[in-house]
Amino acid sequence: MAEESVFFVNGNKLSWKEGLVVADALKMMNYTFKMLVIKMNGELVKRENWQTTPIPENADIKVLHLISGG
Amino acid sequence: MISREEYFSKRDPIAFPLWQKATIGIAGAGGLGSNIALSLARAGTGTLIIADYDIVTLENLNRQQYTLAQIGKLKVEALAENIRSFNPFITLVLHPVKITSANFNAIFGNADLLIEALDEAEQKEMLISCWASNYPNKHLIAASGLAGFGKNASIHTEHYGFLHIVGDMKSELKPEISPVATRVAVVANMQANLALELIAKGI
Numbered sequence: 001m002a003e004e005s006v007f008f009v010n011g012n013k014l015s016w017k018e019g020l021v022v023a024d025a026l027k028m029m030n031y032t033f034k035m036l037v038i039k040m041n042g043e044l045v046k047r048e049n050w051q052t053t054p055i056p057e058n059a060d061i062k063v064l065h066l067i068s069g070g
Numbered sequence: 071m072i073s074r075e076e077y078f079s080k081r082d083p084i085a086f087p088l089w090q091k092a093t094i095g096i097a098g099a100g101g102l103g104s105n106i107a108l109s110l111a112r113a114g115t116g117t118l119i120i121a122d123y124d125i126v127t128l129e130n131l132n133r134q135q136y137t138l139a140q141i142g143k144l145k146v147e148a149l150a151e152n153i154r155s156f157n158p159f160i161t162l163v164l165h166p167v168k169i170t171s172a173n174f175n176a177i178f179g180n181a182d183l184l185i186e187a188l189d190e191a192e193q194k195e196m197l198i199s200c201w202a203s204n205y206p207n208k209h210l211i212a213a214s215g216l217a218g219f220g221k222n223a224s225i226h227t228e229h230y231g232f233l234h235i236v237g238d239m240k241s242e243l244k245p246e247i248s249p250v251a252t253r254v255a256v257v258a259n260m261q262a263n264l265a266l267e268l269i270a271k272g273i
Contacts, residue, residue: 035191037198042231044202047195062230066198067215069243070102070189070254 007059016057023050025061035066074159078114085270086114092269093117095181097169097197099145100124101249102213103187104135105258106265111153111160113266118153120146121165121177133251169193174200183268185261186212198233207232209268216257217241219250225257227264236260 005016009025022038022045038045039062045053055061078086094115096103099122107118122145126136140148146164153160165177169188174197178184184205186197194212201210215237216225224238236257243249 035195037195037202037233039230039233044199044206044233046199046203064228064230064233064235065214065239066191066194066212067217067237067240067242068189068191068194069216069241069249070098070100070187070213 005057007055007057007061009061010063016055016059020055021051022053022055022061025055026050026063029063031063033063033065037064037066038062039064072158077157077159081114082270085266088269088272089114089266090116093119093180093182094265094269095119095178095184096121096187097178097184098122098187098189099134099149100130100187100189101133101251101254102216102258102261103185104145104149105255106185106187106262107149107153108135109259109262110265111157113262115160115266117161117163119163119165119178119181120149121167121169122146123166123168129248132248133254169197171196171200175204181208182273183209183211183265185265186210187258187261202233209234209265209273211236211261211264213237213257213261215239215241216249216254217243217247219253221253222256225253225260227260234264236264 006013007016009029014028040059096106099120124145126140126143126148136148144166146166150162184201188194209232211234213236218241228235
């Protein structure tokens with residue numbers, strides 16, 4: 001039996017399938033933060049590209065929550 | 071007159087010359103930025119680029135490194151005055167403007183490393199995006215989650231390649247309640263401390 005295809009968001013293992021884009025990762029994680037920064041395999045993904053950037057198999061995505069205060 | 075040699079006595083023979091050569095950008099001169107700038111100036115950073123459009127107000131004095139007599143002054147100028155009162159051997163480049171994606175390169179293009187010391191999350195996101203797309207191989211040290219007081223052990227640093235974030239990553243400010251001097255200064259000095267470490271490693 002073939003192993004399940006996966007990718008990772010902040011260390012959580014998620015099921016991967018063809019056609020997923022970066023914005024889907026936020027939905028799958030139920031992230032609702034307003035301000036955040038996304039890095040995929042070490043590269044920044046700009047907000048305007050979240051809906052169009054595909055997630056490759058085994059991608060390592062980091063979602064950083066930015067909180068006001070300074 | 072104090073000589074440069076007298077002033078910079080008892081310094082680390084390896085790290086200090088690197089700090090002297092460094093140019094560090096500080097985006098914001100509020101609770102984080104004013105503390106970061108004072109510590110980096112005392113440590114012997116060669117050049118600081120500081121940007122903030124705001125003026126000092128009474129409400130700032132609960133955590134920001136300004137005085138009653140400086141109320142109404144531009145923060146960057148008040149901060150420069152305070153730094154020069156103890157370190158005459160530093161180069162300060164001051165930008166009393168709001169940082170935007172349009173003026174970002176003109177302000178921070180010469181910095182070896184940038185420290186994010188802004189207030190609003192929207193501004194933090196803009197700065198991180200601009201820096202990471204323009205300078206993917208230069209370090210950026212941001213802050214997230216510093217509201218409240220105490221909880222020392224919850225403050226830490228997360229590293230994502232050239233992006234570093236200091237804070238507890240979760241404390242939200244309550245409406246009309248400022249950050250508290252102690253916790254904002256801890257985060258600020260952890261940002262400054264990491265900047266010195268990265269520069270001492272040769273970046």
